[in-house]
Amino acid sequence: MSVVSNILPxxxxxxxxxxxxxxxxxxxxxIHLVGCLGVCQSATYVLLLxxxxxxxxxxxxxxxxxxxxxxxxxVMQALVLTDIVVGATLTALLLVLTIQAYKRxxxxxxxxxxxxxxxxxxxxxxxxxxxxxxxxxAS
Amino acid sequence: xxxxPAALLPLPVAVPLVFCAAMLATAHLLPGRLPDILATLAAxxxxxxxxxxxxxxADGPLVYWFGGWEPRDGxxxxxxxxxxxxxxxxxxxxxxLYALTFIFAWGxxxxxxxxFHILMLLFLAAMVGFxxxxxxxxxxxxxxxxxxxxxxxxxxxxxxxxxxxxxxxxVINSLAGFLMLGGIGLIYARTGTLDFEGIAAAVARGGRDPxxxxxxxxxxxxxxxxxxxxxxxxxxxxxHAVAPSPVSVIFSGAMVSLGLFGLAKVSAxxxxxxxxxxxxxxxxxxGLGSFTALLGGWMALLQRHLKRMLAFxxxxxxxxxxxxxxxxxxxxxxxxxxxxxxxxxxxxxxxxIAGILLATRASIDEIVLRGLGRGIGPAxxxxxxxxxxxxxxxxxxxxQGTRLVQGALSQQGHGIALAACAIGAGLTGAAVLxxxxxxxxxxxxxxxxxxxxPSEDEREKANRxxxxxLAPCCVLLALDVGLPASLIADRIPRAASAFTHRPAVEAxxxxxxxxxxxxxxxxxxxxxxxxxxxxLPKLIVRPVSATQSAPTRTLEVLHSGLIGDYAAWLAIGVAxxxxxxxxx
Numbered sequence: 001m002s003v004v005s006n007i008l009p010x011x012x013x014x015x016x017x018x019x020x021x022x023x024x025x026x027x028x029x030x031i032h033l034v035g036c037l038g039v040c041q042s043a044t045y046v047l048l049l050x051x052x053x054x055x056x057x058x059x060x061x062x063x064x065x066x067x068x069x070x071x072x073x074x075v076m077q078a079l080v081l082t083d084i085v086v087g088a089t090l091t092a093l094l095l096v097l098t099i100q101a102y103k104r105x106x107x108x109x110x111x112x113x114x115x116x117x118x119x120x121x122x123x124x125x126x127x128x129x130x131x132x133x134x135x136x137x138a139s
Numbered sequence: 140x141x142x143x144p145a146a147l148l149p150l151p152v153a154v155p156l157v158f159c160a161a162m163l164a165t166a167h168l169l170p171g172r173l174p175d176i177l178a179t180l181a182a183x184x185x186x187x188x189x190x191x192x193x194x195x196x197a198d199g200p201l202v203y204w205f206g207g208w209e210p211r212d213g214x215x216x217x218x219x220x221x222x223x224x225x226x227x228x229x230x231x232x233x234x235x236l237y238a239l240t241f242i243f244a245w246g247x248x249x250x251x252x253x254x255f256h257i258l259m260l261l262f263l264a265a266m267v268g269f270x271x272x273x274x275x276x277x278x279x280x281x282x283x284x285x286x287x288x289x290x291x292x293x294x295x296x297x298x299x300x301x302x303x304x305x306x307x308x309x310v311i312n313s314l315a316g317f318l319m320l321g322g323i324g325l326i327y328a329r330t331g332t333l334d335f336e337g338i339a340a341a342v343a344r345g346g347r348d349p350x351x352x353x354x355x356x357x358x359x360x361x362x363x364x365x366x367x368x369x370x371x372x373x374x375x376x377x378x379h380a381v382a383p384s385p386v387s388v389i390f391s392g393a394m395v396s397l398g399l400f401g402l403a404k405v406s407a408x409x410x411x412x413x414x415x416x417x418x419x420x421x422x423x424x425x426g427l428g429s430f431t432a433l434l435g436g437w438m439a440l441l442q443r444h445l446k447r448m449l450a451f452x453x454x455x456x457x458x459x460x461x462x463x464x465x466x467x468x469x470x471x472x473x474x475x476x477x478x479x480x481x482x483x484x485x486x487x488x489x490x491x492i493a494g495i496l497l498a499t500r501a502s503i504d505e506i507v508l509r510g511l512g513r514g515i516g517p518a519x520x521x522x523x524x525x526x527x528x529x530x531x532x533x534x535x536x537x538x539q540g541t542r543l544v545q546g547a548l549s550q551q552g553h554g555i556a557l558a559a560c561a562i563g564a565g566l567t568g569a570a571v572l573x574x575x576x577x578x579x580x581x582x583x584x585x586x587x588x589x590x591x592x593p594s595e596d597e598r599e600k601a602n603r604x605x606x607x608x609l610a611p612c613c614v615l616l617a618l619d620v621g622l623p624a625s626l627i628a629d630r631i632p633r634a635a636s637a638f639t640h641r642p643a644v645e646a647x648x649x650x651x652x653x654x655x656x657x658x659x660x661x662x663x664x665x666x667x668x669x670x671x672x673x674x675l676p677k678l679i680v681r682p683v684s685a686t687q688s689a690p691t692r693t694l695e696v697l698h699s700g701l702i703g704d705y706a707a708w709l710a711i712g713v714a715x716x717x718x719x720x721x722x723x
Contacts, residue, residue: 013321017317017321021314021706021709021710024310024314024702024703024706025703025704025706025707025710026703027702027703030306033310033702037310037313037314040313040314040317041313041317043317043321044317044320044321044324047321047324047325048320048324051324051325051327051328052328075327075333076324076327079276079320079323079324079327082276082280083320086283086316089287090287090309090313093287093290093291093309094306094309094310094313097290097294097302097305097306097309098306100294100297100302101299101302101303101306104297104298104299104302105299110303110701110702110703111701113299113302113303113306114303114699114700114701115300115301115303115304115307115377115380115381115593115700116300116304116377116380116381116444116447116593116594116595116700117593117700
């Protein structure tokens with residue numbers, strides 16, 4: 001069809017991925033971060049469905065259509081289904097990890113949950129940590 | 140295609156999955172050590188089956204189409220496994236590494252109803268599937284199964300650091316999965332098939348095409364994230380440092396290098412026909428690889444947490460493997476395949492030694508452990524040997540791989556990459572030797588910059604006798620040293636040409652004989668400096684510390700442990716790969 005409807009799905013996919021990535025990069029809460037990851041994943045749904053779509057065709061079910069009727073690409077739809085399963089697994093796993101992390105540290109802030117940066121470290125490492133987080137809040 | 144060697148192909152994937160399902164169904168009934176025994180047997184079975192497949196594949200790749208959906212008239216509808224000799228041997232090596240890891244972890248996870256073994260077997264099945272598949276989407280599925288099993292295994296201890304490390308690992312590797320899926324969608328849209336050979340043929344017909352280049356950019360970025368190449372390497376140090384030591388053995392020994400194995404397969408087979416991609420590859424891969432080798436080696440030298448130090452050394456060696464790939468020759472790829480095995484053997488042994496220290500000395504911190512290793516001398520000897528092998532002592536499989544890689548690099552005129560490989564390997568060896576000297580000989584009372592590195596004490600259960608933990612570690616080292624060089628040298632030229640689909644070459648060039656000695660000398664010098672700093676005259680120590688500390692601090696700040704920073708670096712990395720591809 002027109003240029004706009006040809007480009008639109010890809011533009012939307014790129015936008016969603018960028019927005020999700022920005023969200024992850026700036027997130028201060030793990031639940032929010034898992035949501036942003038979901039936004040990134042939606043980009044792949046849109047991209048795949050957009051790639052498989054054919055204008056003026058039917059869904060790839062030939063029960064009440066004669067074989068040979070133009071249909072959208074069923075492979076892409078299968079890929080999206082698999083992708084959704086992967087997404088559900090990842091979200092569930094991440095939320096479990098987040099809950100466990102919250103139980104142990106009482107915080108959902110990535111800044112407070114940095115691996116191996118707490119507890120017994122040397123003075124310099126702690127000094128670095130403080131300077132680093134100070135910079136972050138200032139900027 | 141009823142009977143014959145090709146019918147074996149699904150078995151190495153199916154066997155661990157069946158064991159997995161059976162153990163999960165009977166988890167509460169299985170007594171004591173039975174999960175250990177079953178898992179070890181399953182892994183050994185995979186190793187043997189894969190070895191048999193590899194032997195049969197020596198004359199030409201074996202192909203198996205699931206459900207008999209063979210391609211007709213050039214249309215690939217089915218999903219296939221295609222195994223060349225190299226893929227088969229890599230799978231056999233992975234099976235063996237798992238079997239030894241299960242022995243190392245004997246009884247370690249006894250109150251878990253075998254859940255550890257179930258996850259590990261799932262992980263194993265995914266890795267073998269990843270090696271065997273010849274279907275782009277199938278590759279993605281195994282990639283994801285591998286990732287999900289790895290995420291769960293990282294967080295196994297459910298401690299604070301383990302959880303946050305696992306979250307970082309999960310988020311970055313999920314993003315990798317999304318990128319890969321996007322790339323696969325693009326390539327399918329352009330070529331109308333998901334089969335490796337089908338895509339390759341369509342790509343070769345197509346000429347210069349931005350969609351193909353875009354697809355390669357996304358898939359390559361995803362595999363480089365798995366392979367921990369700068370600037371995607373941040374997750375690895377967090378994940379490997381906090382995972383239980385048997386899991387880290389697998390992560391460093393097999394998972395990371397499998398990412399690069401996938402990249403080798405995809406760039407040599409699927410995108411071989413795209414001139415734009417092949418043009419961009421040498422500079423892109425040798426550049427990123429050299430940088431990774433140096434940065435990983437440097438960071439390894441600055442660590443005090445043993446597993447984190449080994450993690451950075453894995454990053455460095457991944458960089459070396461990537462430069463080999465960048466030489467775009469059968470010799471380079473063949474060298475990389477040998478290197479994967481050699482590095483897996485040595486690095487697996489080193490992570491086992493870290494696990495031994497965790498179990499018997501209840502610490503993983505090099506400075507805390509100083510002198511505490513005196514009672515377990517054999518482990519110290521093993522660690523020193525592994526350190527020397529890691530930096531390139533000219534014996535064994537790892538050295539054979541190194542020489543092939545260096546030969547390919549010098550043949551193609553990548554002088555800088557050659558130097559970076561030698562220096563990177565030397566630095567990682569220095570880090571391991573320094574730690575060995577400090578822990579087992581009590582040297583090095585005056586820690587340098589490594590004292591400021593992040594560290595955290597953990598412990599692992601001390602319920603195993605020392606010999607049981609040391610035996611698999613020694614087997615790994617013995618395999619690395621003892622495998623006859625001629626056995627590999629005879630097979631590699633043909634296996635590499637079957638793997639890369641390039642014409643066979645008779646003999647593969649080997650690098651200069653003196654180069655590995657440079658790495659060894661560098662390692663000994665680096666370790667010696669770290670251990671005897673207090674005895675050296677101030678004239679030497681002061682300028683070194685003065686010039687070293689500023690970049691050191693910058694690097695440590697960059698590895699912040701913050702997921703947001705890692706996501707930003709990921710975006711930069713993808714943009715960089717895209718730029719290189721556009722310009723070529």
